[in-house]
Amino acid sequence: xxxxxxxxxxxxxxxxxxxxxxxxxxxxxxxxxxxxxxxxxxxxxxxxxxxxxxxxxxxxxxxxxxxxxxxxxxxxxxxxxxxxxxxxxxxxxxxxxxxxxxxxxxxxxxxxxxxxxxxxxxxxxxxxxxxxxxxxxxxxxxxxxxxxxxxxxxxxxxxxxxxxxxxxxxxxxxxxxxxxxxxxxxxxxxxxxxxxxxxxxxxxxxxxxxxxxxxxxxxxxxxxxxxxxxxxxxxxxxxxxxxxxxxxxxxxxxxxxxxxxxxxxxxxxxxxxxxxxxxxxxxxxxxxxxxxxxxxxxxxxxxxxxxxxxxxxxxxxxxxxxxxxxxxxxxxxxxxxxxxxxxxxxxxxxxxxxxxxxxxxxxxxxxxxxxxxxxxxxxxxxxxxxxxxxxxxxxxxxxxxxxxxxxxxxxxxxxxxxxxxxxxxx
Amino acid sequence: xxxxxxxxxxxxxxxxxxxxxxxxxxxxxxxxxxxxxxxxxxxxxxxxxxxxxxxxxxxxxxxxxxxxxxxxxxxxxxxxxxxxxxxxxxxxxxxxxxxxxxxxxxxxxxxxxxxxxxxxxxxxxxxxxxxxxxxxxxxxxxxxxxxxxxxxxxxxxxxxxxxxxxxxxxxxxxxxxxxxxxxxxxxxxxxxxxxxxxxxxxxxxxxx
Numbered sequence: 001x002x003x004x005x006x007x008x009x010x011x012x013x014x015x016x017x018x019x020x021x022x023x024x025x026x027x028x029x030x031x032x033x034x035x036x037x038x039x040x041x042x043x044x045x046x047x048x049x050x051x052x053x054x055x056x057x058x059x060x061x062x063x064x065x066x067x068x069x070x071x072x073x074x075x076x077x078x079x080x081x082x083x084x085x086x087x088x089x090x091x092x093x094x095x096x097x098x099x100x101x102x103x104x105x106x107x108x109x110x111x112x113x114x115x116x117x118x119x120x121x122x123x124x125x126x127x128x129x130x131x132x133x134x135x136x137x138x139x140x141x142x143x144x145x146x147x148x149x150x151x152x153x154x155x156x157x158x159x160x161x162x163x164x165x166x167x168x169x170x171x172x173x174x175x176x177x178x179x180x181x182x183x184x185x186x187x188x189x190x191x192x193x194x195x196x197x198x199x200x201x202x203x204x205x206x207x208x209x210x211x212x213x214x215x216x217x218x219x220x221x222x223x224x225x226x227x228x229x230x231x232x233x234x235x236x237x238x239x240x241x242x243x244x245x246x247x248x249x250x251x252x253x254x255x256x257x258x259x260x261x262x263x264x265x266x267x268x269x270x271x272x273x274x275x276x277x278x279x280x281x282x283x284x285x286x287x288x289x290x291x292x293x294x295x296x297x298x299x300x301x302x303x304x305x306x307x308x309x310x311x312x313x314x315x316x317x318x319x320x321x322x323x324x325x326x327x328x329x330x331x332x333x334x335x336x337x338x339x340x341x342x343x344x345x346x347x348x349x350x351x352x353x354x355x356x357x358x359x360x361x362x363x364x365x366x367x368x369x370x371x372x373x374x375x376x377x378x379x380x381x382x383x384x385x386x387x388x389x390x391x392x393x394x395x396x397x398x399x400x401x402x403x404x405x406x407x408x409x410x411x412x413x414x415x416x417x418x419x420x421x422x423x424x425x426x
Numbered sequence: 427x428x429x430x431x432x433x434x435x436x437x438x439x440x441x442x443x444x445x446x447x448x449x450x451x452x453x454x455x456x457x458x459x460x461x462x463x464x465x466x467x468x469x470x471x472x473x474x475x476x477x478x479x480x481x482x483x484x485x486x487x488x489x490x491x492x493x494x495x496x497x498x499x500x501x502x503x504x505x506x507x508x509x510x511x512x513x514x515x516x517x518x519x520x521x522x523x524x525x526x527x528x529x530x531x532x533x534x535x536x537x538x539x540x541x542x543x544x545x546x547x548x549x550x551x552x553x554x555x556x557x558x559x560x561x562x563x564x565x566x567x568x569x570x571x572x573x574x575x576x577x578x579x580x581x582x583x584x585x586x587x588x589x590x591x592x593x594x595x596x597x598x599x600x601x602x603x604x605x606x607x608x609x610x611x612x613x614x615x616x617x618x619x620x621x622x623x624x625x626x627x628x629x630x631x632x633x634x
Contacts, residue, residue: 186597200612204619226603 040064058159062166086208090171092299096290097175097347103273104280105136108183111238111276115250136183139239140279143178146187150194151177158203169208169353170198176216176347179280180340180388181223182236189227193219213395214354217388224388232384237276250276253338257327258381263338270337281343284336291346300350303362308345311370312336319378327378335374344373344387349394356398358405365401369394433555437563440625444567445618449535454568455610456527461584463523464572465565466513470528472561474505475537479557482545489546498541499532506531536564571613579605 047060109132159166201218202211234251253263265275273283294300316332356365376386457467513521545553581589
């Protein structure tokens with residue numbers, strides 16, 4: 001085909017050399033891009049001050065900077081220059097989330113194939129790998145779409161009203177929200193939760209970078225308290241069919257433990273993630289892959305991740321030592337494998353906006369998240385998943401922790417300076 | 427005349443005791459899960475603020491300044507006990523729903539605030555209107571909050587089913603979060619947000 005194409009080109013224009021077709025192709029791409037550039041430049045006057053669509057300025061800017069790298073540079077003052085900007089950081093997190101997302105999609109299909117009666121394949125037999133993934137993809141797609149459309153719609157509106165630029169902050173939040181809710185969550189509830197999270201959790205405080213609570217977790221907490229029957233219990237984790245919100249009864253390991261029975265899934269199953277649970281947070285392997293990406297690129301803080309895990313382990317060991325009931329006797333590493341512990345530790349606790357900023361503060365913040373998460377799980381069966389509440393709680397305390405760390409540092413340095421002064425006087 | 431009118435109208439908007447002075451928040455959180463208790467509570471507080479303002483204003487020249495708080499408390503407490511007894515006699519169900527919150531009207535900051543800030547320095551007529559206005563302002567916010575909380579949380583208004591059964595059959599669910607006390611504060615917060623956005627002169631720091 002290509003050869004024919006070359007030949008015909010050659011025949012039509014004998015003056016062209018042999019490499020002409022490739023060059024021409026490149027040229028065409030350039031043409032397209034420059035025509036796009038021309039088009040954008042053409043419509044630009046409509047969107048600046050005084051133009052017909054001046055009220056859509058932020059939206060225009062968002063799309064322009066989405067298409068082309070902005071050519072504006074800082075004009076004054078001393079700035080830190082770095083290849084990593086907000087956009088790149090956010091996209092790295094999305095890439096890090098991809099393994100968990102893909103595994104989650106497959107697991108949605110896999111769990112349904114294990115339990116559904118009207119599954120196209122025979123009951124009990126595991127459906128083909130691709131079919132599971134496709135099933136999960138079709139379930140996740142509307143949730144992702146709803147989360148992005150609602151969230152970005154609100155973000156664009158607020159940016160417009162406030163004459164701000166549209167921020168990239170919602171890229172990750174919009175990706176996270178569908179991942180941490182049960183797959184059977186009705187879309188209107190998801191839309192409401194997203195709207196609540198973005199308006200009350202974020203925009204009320206000034207938008208990206210100003211929120212003190214993790215917006216994705218606010219959305220989940222909203223669903224958890226507003227519609228408890230759709231967010232916990234045994235009836236929400238596995239989708240019965242492709243298009244409905246019907247579900248199949250099946251307990252998560254956390255629910256089983258809260259009810260006082262040992263988890264039916266083995267530790268290995270929980271590690272791989274072939275268990276029922278919120279749509280994309282079951283697989284520890286996939287989450288660890290994401291964690292490696294985040295740590296290698298330096299996007300997330302290793303101090304927080306590590307200290308959350310240490311905190312959870314310490315609390316688990318303490319409960320092992322007390323050993324008053326079956327839940328307390330559970331080996332401590334089970335807490336890492338069940339529910340959203342690892343997902344929270346890697347992707348939620350490390351959110352740079354809502355976490356503690358000082359290095360010492362990060363240790364305290366992370367340790368307390370781990371401790372509270374395990375404590376809530378074991379002590380309070382009304383909240384089988386302690387991770388969400390514990391991260392939100394510590395989000396509230398992060399500024400206080402930072403304040404104390406900074407104040408202590410100032411005090412210590414003052415003390416040191418005073419000692420020095422005294423010795424020099426003497 | 428317009429001055430007197432202002433005394434009643436202004437607390438509904440620009441000097442609202444709840445959204446601008448941020449007083450009386452605790453009861454706003456406690457009694458607004460349903461509309462009916464909120465209405466009764468609003469009426470009770472309005473009566474107490476108006477009458478206590480009137481009485482203290484009449485007594486204002488005879489009260490020694492050093493014991494004025496005690497005198498105010500005696501007046502307010504008497505009125506509150508009367509209201510409480512009245513509710514127990516004629517609206518027992520609501521009285522049970524409101525439980526201790528009727529008694530706690532005594533501690534409502536709006537009442538003491540108006541006595542201290544207004545009744546002690548103004549004539550009885552003006553003071554009565556000021557008390558009435560502030561009571562209305564408080565009730566207004568209470569009713570708005572309770573309206574949304576009952577509608578979204580229970581699907582009812584004043585106990586009558588408002589959201590049709592067909593909605594529930596189509597998958598609609600009552601919002602359990604809005605019944606919880608924190609949501610009362612969030613709704614008040616949203617009202618404050620809207621009010622301040624519409625009146626830029628109310629913002630302390632008016633530059634972006």
